[in-house]
Amino acid sequence: MVEISYKNFNLQQICDSGQCFRMNRTQENTYQLIAQERLLKMEQKEESIVFFCSEKEWEEVWRDYFDLDTDYEAIIKTIDHKDDYLQRAAKYGSGIRILHQDLWEMIISFIISQQNNIKRIRKCIQTICERFGEKKTAEDGEEYFTFPTPQTLARVSEEELRQCNLGYRSRYIKKTAEQVQTYEKWNQFEVFHYQEAKKELMKFCGVGEKVSECICLFALQKKQAFPVDTHIRQVLQRHYPEGFPFERYKKNAGVIQQYIFYYDLTKKENKDIGQNR
DNA sequence: CCTCAGGACAACC
């Protein structure tokens, strides 16, 4: 068990920021995450977070995964003081961190994400893990499924993928799994710069510009990647009709994007709750 | 019944 006190680190905000589809809230203040072939349980306390794993595992696996060596407060401080909207958004989602997730898993996850909503994306991924992943048992006896490997998904038929409700994306996934098998530069993604990584990722079937940017941000730690979906596009039009100041935030634009996304998303949900009452 | 949710791709012009 490891307990850390860290200012810009909130599990609920990370959960709801739409970057990780295998992290869930299990109870009021407890969460679990399946990543790195492991199941990690966590508890959010007022001033700290408890991770139910050994000190060794925390240092070797999760420290990097949760991007602990990046100072998010410093990024927030670079925000234009006159930019009221961004100030509010960053303050609201100041506990968000950009997770260092697995490349292969992100490629498939964000291919699934196109024309899809978060709830359904989670369900689709859960299904392919249960059907094609490896069943494991955690130390406390809880069973979970790992994300299927490229080898496995390359052998799965398109029809079997369709039965996971992946729709027309089934063909993309099948083909990308096959492409990855024979892709020679796989190990080079760690050294590719942003533009090159983005371009290379778009060679995979079903990966366009938006999906590629998501993969760059959430798997390759390219914090300058700024995925623009229809949702973000609307926000930019509404709040930045003169254009968004990309130059100012260039190397951390992706972090800013996450603040905007999370702020706008949960703000809308709050509105809905208000109307229902 | 139709529309839309965090797009990509091929087939055009």
Add this chain to the structure above:
DNA sequence: GGTTGTCCTGAG
């Protein structure tokens, strides 16, 4: 190089 139709599914 820009535009348009098509591709699944489930919720509203």
